[in-house]
Structures are given as structure tokens and as C-alpha cells.
Amino acid sequence: MASDDCRKDDLLEDCRTDSGIDSYRSILKSEEPREPSADFSGPRDKFATGEERLDSAYGSASITVESLTEIVGDCTLSSAKEEQAHISELSEQEENLLTTIxxxxxxxxxxxxxxxEELIAQQLIQLFPKEVLDIQNNxxxxxxxxxTYLNLTxxxxxxxxKGVSLELQDQDGNTALHxxxxxGQTECATEMTREISPSKLAPVLETQNWRGLACLHLAALNRQHQIIGILTNKGADLNIQEGTSGKTALHLAVELHDITSVKLLLNRGANADAAMFNGCTPLHxxxxxxxxxxxxxxxQSGADTMLRNMEDETALDLADGxxxxLALFPFDDIQISGRSVVGMKF
Structure with a gap:
């Protein structure tokens, strides 16, 4: 028989908690507010609702470390070996409690x-089947x-x-790897790619969020050099184009004047002549x-100086004196109608 501690009808009533990352902003009634363990301005601001809400638990009590521990109670596992046996012994009420949404x-x-609460989270990961682990909130x-947001590696x-899906997308189209x-959660990115087969990882690396950005684009936009290295080592398409203007990660690095990313991408084999939808290359x-x-x-990496964009401009045309x-474009590279100026008779 499972412990009576898990059988709490009152915990199943009036479920009201802050969804997702917003709850990190809430004020816990029975404990002092805690500062985030890392720079949390991105996701916190991103999901801000403009309202400060109390973190109410299952019922009227505030969720604290103690109440979370009590909810889990004896429903957690003492060892991985006992997982299947223990799950089969859970009462219907206990299962409802642990899977309440x-x-x-x-x-x-x-x-x-x-x-x-990492210890409790790890216990629940062992207890829950994969289908529950992949549940997405509102x-x-x-x-x-x-x-990943909280950098809980x-x-x-x-x-x-445990085999959770890496392809699930949040309300902005971002996977956890995005x-x-x-x-810049480098260790989390490492864990999400370390033992994953190329065939399973490829769809994640190709996924674009609702802004048209793949993981490599976001890494380049945020100057995450280590993560760029991780993604390229795992077979990320160096020349994948973002969905709005057709820029590659190399285009984005050039726009940011990020010479470190430019070197890294070129050394990994990025196409120096990749064209945006308007025909502009990184050199343009x-x-x-x-x-x-x-x-x-x-x-130096072989970029073609004579490629023209949709405005019929070469990179030289944009030099503006x-x-x-201009020193990068020696006269013997200048061509007219596809023929080198050098040696031509006028």
C-alpha cells in the first residue's frame, strides 16, 4: 500500500498556479523571495503578464519546498529498479494527484x-512516464x-x-535547444546534443521559430561562440537561411561585426558567397x-568580389570611397562583361 501522505483530496481542488516561467516572478507567502540563479531578464520579461500573482498551491496553501515534498511524499522511488513495480502499486487517487494539471x-x-527544486524534479522524472514529461503548459x-531557461543542467x-522530445516548440516557436x-546555456545545449543521434537531432537543428530563426541563427545573433561550435560539430547546416530575409549565420555575424563568429563559421566551412533573398552576400x-x-x-576565404545583388551592385560598388x-579590390580583379581589365586593349 502506498503511503496515506499521498492521499490528499484537498490538494486536488481549486488548482491555480502561475504558468511556466511567470511564476518565477511571484511572491511566495511562506518564504522570502529568491533571486534567480542566473540572468533571468530574457525569459522573465518575455512572458511578463503585467500582473503579480501569488504562487498558490493545490488548494489554498502556498507552494513551498515543504508542500512540494509533501505532495511527492512516498510516491517517489527509492531506486530505478523499483520503478515499474512502484508505479503499478500507486492508487488511482495518487496517480491523479501526481498527474494533476x-x-x-x-x-x-x-x-x-x-x-x-532539483531533487524533487529528478524524483518525478524517474517516476513519470515519457508522455507526462512532455506535457506542455499553456x-x-x-x-x-x-x-533550460533556469539553466538546471x-x-x-x-x-x-528519459527520452523526452527535443522538437516541442513553445508559444514563440522555440525548442528547448533554441x-x-x-x-547562452552552454551546458544545457551540450546535454541536449551529447548522446543524440544525427538523424534525431537534424529536425531540431532545422526547426525555425516563428521569427524564422534556427538554433544556429540564435547562437550567432547572441554571440554564443561555444554553442556555435557545438551545433556545427553536431552537423548543423552552416548555410541554413532564416525565413524572413534569407540570411545565414555568417550574414548575421557580419552584421554584428563579430569577427570571432565569422572566423569560426568560415573555418567550419560556411559558404562565403551565400546570397540572401535580395542577392546580398556576406561581403556585400x-x-x-x-x-x-x-x-x-x-x-581571404575566397569570397567572389564580383557577385551582384538584386540592385545590380557588386561589393565594390558599396565601398563608398x-x-x-578599396585596397581589397586590386585592379586585376576588376572585370568588364566577365573579362579581366588587365591585358585588355582600349
Whole structure:
């Protein structure tokens, strides 16, 4: 028989908790507010509702470490070996308690992660089947999304080892790996890619959020050099185009004047002549931004100086009298009608 501690009818009534990452902003009634363990301005602001809500538990009591522990109680496992046997012994009431979903779509696992109770979260990961671990709340955040936002690497590892889906997208179209790339959660990104087969990881790397950005684009936009290395080592398409203007990660790095990312991407084999939807290459962008250092790097990597965009402009046309830029275009490279100027008779 499972413990009577798990049988709490009152905990099943009036479920009302903060959904997802918003609950991190709430004020706990019975404990002092805690500061986030990492820079949390991104996701917190992103999901701000403009309202401060109390973190109410199952029923009228506030959720605290103690109440979470009490809810889990003896329903957690003493060892992995006992998992199947223990689950079969759970009463229907206990199963309902552990799988109850609040009005905001959160399971008890979501709540444990939100409150950074890693031990409880790990116990629940072992207890729950994969289908429960993949439940998304009203913001379409899975437990993996939340653990990544909060940089709970061990929880991310536990979820990945249990086989949760990496392809689930939140309300902005981001997978958990997108979140890691955007917020620089390098260890979480490592755990999400370490033991994953290329065939299983490829769809995640190709997924674009609702802004048309793949994981590599977000890593480049946020200057996450280590994560760029992780993604390229795992077979990310270096030349994948974002959905709005057709920029590759190399275009984005050039726009940011991020020479470190430019070098990294070129060294990994990024196409220096990749064209946006308007025909602009990374060299067009570098010259247009008067960035002689990056323009030089692109030329050294074999960028074609004579490619024309949809405005029929070459990179040289955009130099605008910049001597440092013009020095990159020796006269013997200038062509007329496809023929080199050098040696031509006028």
C-alpha cells in the first residue's frame, strides 16, 4: 500500500498556479523571495503578464519546498529498479494527484522546476512516464523548456536521458535547444546534443521559430561562440537561411561585426558567397558596413568580389570611397562583361 501522505483530496481542488516561467516572478507567502540563479531578464520579461500573482498551491496553501515534498511524499522511488513495480502499486487517487494539471497547464514537475527544486524534479522524472514529461503548459513550455531557461543542467540531463522530445516548440516557436542558444546555456545545449543521434537531432537543428530563426541563427545573433561550435560539430547546416530575409549565420555575424563568429563559421566551412533573398552576400554586408577587417577575412576565404545583388551592385560598388575597403579590390580583379581589365586593349 502506498503511503496515506499521498492521499490528499484537498490538494486536488481549486488548482491555480502561475504558468511556466511567470511564476518565477511571484511572491511566495511562506518564504522570502529568491533571486534567480542566473540572468533571468530574457525569459522573465518575455512572458511578463503585467500582473503579480501569488504562487498558490493545490488548494489554498502556498507552494513551498515543504508542500512540494509533501505532495511527492512516498510516491517517489527509492531506486530505478523499483520503478515499474512502484508505479503499478500507486492508487488511482495518487496517480491523479501526481498527474494533476493546473488551470495554467502546469504539472507538479513544471512546478518543481520553476521553484528550482532539483531533487524533487529528478524524483518525478524517474517516476513519470515519457508522455507526462512532455506535457506542455499553456505557454507551450515543456519541463525541458523550463529547466533550460533556469539553466538546471542536471534536470535537463535527466529529461534527455528519459527520452523526452527535443522538437516541442513553445508559444514563440522555440525548442528547448533554441532557448539554450538564445540565452547562452552552454551546458544545457551540450546535454541536449551529447548522446543524440544525427538523424534525431537534424529536425531540431532545422526547426525555425516563428521569427524564422534556427538554433544556429540564435547562437550567432547572441554571440554564443561555444554553442556555435557545438551545433556545427553536431552537423548543423552552416548555410541554413532564416525565413524572413534569407540570411545565414555568417550574414548575421557580419552584421554584428563579430569577427570571432565569422572566423569560426568560415573555418567550419560556411559558404562565403551565400546570397540572401535580395542577392546580398556576406561581403556585400561587410563592405556596406565599412568593416574592412571582416571584408578582408571574407576575401581571404575566397569570397567572389564580383557577385551582384538584386540592385545590380557588386561589393565594390558599396565601398563608398573607403580606402581600406578599396585596397581589397586590386585592379586585376576588376572585370568588364566577365573579362579581366588587365591585358585588355582600349
Amino acid at each position: 493546473t488551470e495554467d497547464g502546469d504539472t507538479i514537475l513544471h512546478l518543481a522546476i520553476i521553484h528550482e 505557454l507551450y513550455q515543456s519541463p525541458l523548456h523550463l529547466a 542536471d534536470v535537463v540531463k535527466g529529461l534527455v536521458e 532557448v539554450a542558444c538564445q540565452h 554586408l561587410a563592405v556596406g558596413r565599412q568593416d574592412a577587417a571582416i571584408a578582408n577575412l571574407l576575401c 573607403n580606402d581600406d575597403i
